[in-house]
Amino acid sequence: MSVHHLTLGHVSDDALMTRMFDLAQSGKESSIESSQIDAEIYARLLETYGADDTASSDRHAA
Numbered sequence: 001m002s003v004h005h006l007t008l009g010h011v012s013d014d015a016l017m018t019r020m021f022d023l024a025q026s027g028k029e030s031s032i033e034s035s036q037i038d039a040e041i042y043a044r045l046l047e048t049y050g051a052d053d054t055a056s057s058d059r060h061a062a
Contacts, residue, residue, distance in 0.1 A: 008040040016041055 008016070016037055023034045 008036065011040075013041075013044065 020034065020037050020041065023029055023031060023037070028034060
């Protein structure tokens with residue numbers, strides 16, 4: 001199963017997390033797909049919980 005960037009907005013949270021787990025288990029955590037899913041998960045977390053300047057700057061520093 002592969003999740004395409006254009007359809008990520010229509011994919012459930014569970015499906016995103018499952019796919020991310022599958023990619024990590026198969027050693028593909030540095031793939032483009034993984035980066036796209038990571039960005040979508042992070043955007044959803046920000047939308048749900050908001051962000052403060054510290055958390056945002058920490059993410060970009062890592």
